[in-house]
Amino acid sequence: MEQQVKILAVDDRYENLLALNSILASSNYDVISLQSGEEVLRYLLKEPADHIAVILMDVQMPGLSGFETAELIKQRKACQDIPIIFLTALSTSIEHVLKGYHVGSIDYLFKPIHPKMLRMKVDGFVNMHLNHQKIKIQSELLHKRTLDLEETNRKLAEAEEKLKQQNFLLEQWVEERTSELVDAHEKLIKSQEHFKKMFMLSPSLMAIRRLSDLTYLEINESWKQYTGYGDEIIGTTLDLLSAEAGDSMNFSDVIHNCKVKYETKSKEIRTALLSTEIIDIENESCLLEVAVDITESLRFESEMARLAQLNLVGEMAAGIAHEIRNPMTTIRGFLQLFRENDRHMQKEYIPIMLEELDRANEIITEYLSLAKNKQSHQQPENINRIIEMLLPLIQAEAVMSGKHVHFQLKDCPVIQLDDKEMRQLILNMCMNGLEAMSLGGKLRIETYTEAEHVVLLIADEGIGINEEHLEKLGRPFFTTKDEGTGLGLAICYSIAARHQASIEVQSSEKGTTFLIRFPIPAARIQG
Structure with missing residues (x-):
């Protein structure tokens, strides 16, 4: 993109810069406002000089004066050709004017400045700058084209020698491509035949419809068999498929395994899994519908x-x-x-x-107690407090049976718990763990936070649970004990379900670990 021409307006008074910007406002160039000679010099060091058409500079400025700034600008080779117009309201003497021309300016204007005259002068310098740039570009292009022409003439001589060889190779290539095209055409015909056989003989209901208006173009035998509609549906837009109740979808979009209903010709409502793809047939976008009838399933x-x-x-x-x-x-x-x-x-x-x-x-x-709809009185509670209240009871039971209990309770956030149900769950789990161990065994109880859950870990050092029994855990009346109703662990699973908690069981010959994960409310996670 060609960079816009710039006009540098230099004056230590902000209101003068506003006036210059107002007079020179144009879409043909960009007016850059600077307030000191030092700012001008810094700007010229950073920006390319060939984009600056003219500099309008006040003579009297604090620091470097306009004359001193002009002298420094002209000392730099890249900036020597930039036109400078001095503006002053202090002295109109011929000495100042001559000094301005002496340091390199091409014009000297006195304030108040006539807006139209200033605008005409600046437009003239801008046009001169643009013409100069065009001439420079054209000169560079002409030089480049001359070099290119010489290089082209050299290459033409080489190319003429290779042309015969290339023509020979081209003839061979055409013969090979022609043969390949013939083979590809034959393969395409076979592929179309295979697709047609697969389409017609597929056990799934398949239909091809024009994407623009969903007109039926082709249906297979399974479609006819299941729906009862034959070729009379071709050319119509009758839509037999409808989304499940509560769902909404656009059947002209790509769909993957969506459950739909369809009505047969005999008014029977059946269910299918629908998938669609957009395909091109003879340069026309079509919709391929594939439905698997799952009514009997x-x-x-x-x-x-x-x-x-x-x-x-x-x-x-x-x-x-x-x-x-x-x-x-x-x-x-x-x-x-x-x-x-x-x-x-x-x-x-x-x-x-x-x-x-x-x-x-x-x-x-x-x-x-197993009932899922049993009323649960949950309120904000810390699980560590409940465990600490049960510690004496669990430790006493462990001492009486010659076993040990190890507790490690880490800081956990408050969650929604039913105090009575949690006591029942923890006691059931701990008593089961103590009963599963022999003398000297250690029961481990831990709490900690993991992602969006508070985790209660209860692990014993028993002989573990057989793999065939793991999937039956939590089932009412299933127990591996000689005595017991088989309802204790089932109640624990029901309590967990009422708290939206999950129970994970890890078991081996070295013992069994129960991990109960309670969800942390979203508000507490964000907090």
């Missing part, structure tokens, strides 16, 4: 989910029946004994029956 998945729920209900019912049957059998036996012997209830038997009834009630209470 969804029905199969729904049925499998129903069967899985029934199976889980059966397992839970069997577990409840097994656990409650034992205390009920004991109570029934005592009652039958009293009936057959026609005796009054003995006082020592009543506590046994009450204990069995309490046991059955406890099993039912624990089972109800």
